[in-house]
Amino acid sequence: MTEPFCFNYASELFEKLTSRGGTGEAVYRGHGDSMYQLVPSFQREGYVNKFLSLDDASVLTASSSPFRAFYQTANQMGLSLPSVSNEKHQNYTSESPIDALMDVRDEFDGEYDADDLEIMAFAQHYGIPTPLLDWSRSPLVAMYFAASGALDAFTGKAREYLSIDQVLDDQVPDSVRQKLSQYGEKKYLSVWQANSFGLNELSRKRLLFETDIDDKYSVCFFTPKNQGNQNIIAQQGLFSIHRPIKMTGEFRYGETPAKSLSEVLDEHLKWLDAREGQSQFLRESQQCGMLNEFKLPVSQAVELLNLLGSCGIHAASVYPGHQGCAKRVRERADISLIDRLFNPQASEQD
Template structure:
């Protein structure tokens, strides 16, 4: 066990320890590390343990934005293009109405001067919907089911694999675990810093299948604030671990790290519990993801000298 000065605790474990800690029925085993007596936990899997909890909007999407105002208006413009794309594809967006479209179109100019009020609650469902179909937003995906987080981390490791056995041993993936009860200590009566967002799931099959939710860290930017882009992210953006550190919370955010060489066993473990691309992404999209992952998995097996023995026919 190691304690980080960056607002979280990190554990580096072997496969048996990893599975023991993250079985859905074993939440109590996380308590000594995360201090979550009520085990109201959410999980996020990342295939690269060096990646921090950076929402996709703040990675390299609009990296040429030099000021907060630029990022704000650019995001607005391209969110409108997502709506236009849905119209062209005859796809119904959640809570669609004239008022919703005007809210996105205008992007409430008050948000330029006060970043803490954006995004408004009226577009949460639109943001969640667009993110689950590939558009980048300020929301960060989590799941109430640890196996879903395991799947995403293992799948990412397998699909990003390049044929170099040594590099697999050098890389690692991580599962982040957050105690949602901590949010009350991170917020103030007069200011909301963190929101945990549960959107209605009837109009978003991915959120439903993945038992998903989102976190939102409300930023404190002023209109003309300069944005610094470095190492594939805006460094000005406050992350969950930054907020934990700022509020002096020693427990509540845990990062569990394991070598990429174990990704195949983790992937198969999830599949044994029917957690795979076909069940988490419904329809033809899920089927295509499932087939492509089978190919990536076979390549990972051959490149690392591992065998899963699941008998899935890949090359037909």
């Protein structure tokens, strides 16, 4: 993977990503913090452990599979769920420990079928940890998620130092304003761009030529059926899954290392480079940019949100419904807070 592309101003990032053209293969993902790696929530120890209720909380077993439990609960409450085969429905709703254990075996072996992927994609939009990563076909949507996440963190940091009365009365100490300014310049948001076809093809080639697959990762991008999920439609969403092709024994968080998508890509490219007769594909992969990261100081998050808003991209557009409207109101309040901190005269004129 190449070094990140770093920008100083929101307009530069906006122009770069909106002028890239595209062949339909480019997909995007936004992070409010550039330190965040491309690791699915199912493989993040701190995120998953809150779902575990075991004597040994580092071992995930059948009874604690989060998206299986989500499916069971939603079904019991009569809520809508993705349309899957009767066999899969019975497997997910079964109370039989044998069925459940077979389900988890498939999860850890990476043996997912189309129904599993549909259920995971649905559950992920409600905060359930899965082996999936969300992506969008729109760079505008990805930039929104990056800027929104950065704004949340930035205003959270501001509220650690200040009371609302200090901000409203313009009584912010210069030392605090300086600390926040430094935070905004040193922390970065990031937008990732991936070549979905290239990554799928690279993974397929490795599986085709390599017989020893223990501890090797596969990568797959897929688009779920919308099935009334307005978030996926509005966000032009799709998902990637990168999992060990085969895992033996118990999966222990903290002991079993989780690889980021960028690490998996680097491994695949090294393998490809070592094979004769594959150099043409490798050169084409490197030229088209299989995986790129674009970084921007979080101090530019408000300006990026303003640019996106002028294109009709905001919380209410990417989260259709009342939730998105409420989030947009909160974001406007956060933007006003930042404006008062760093541009009080302009804020008073507004």
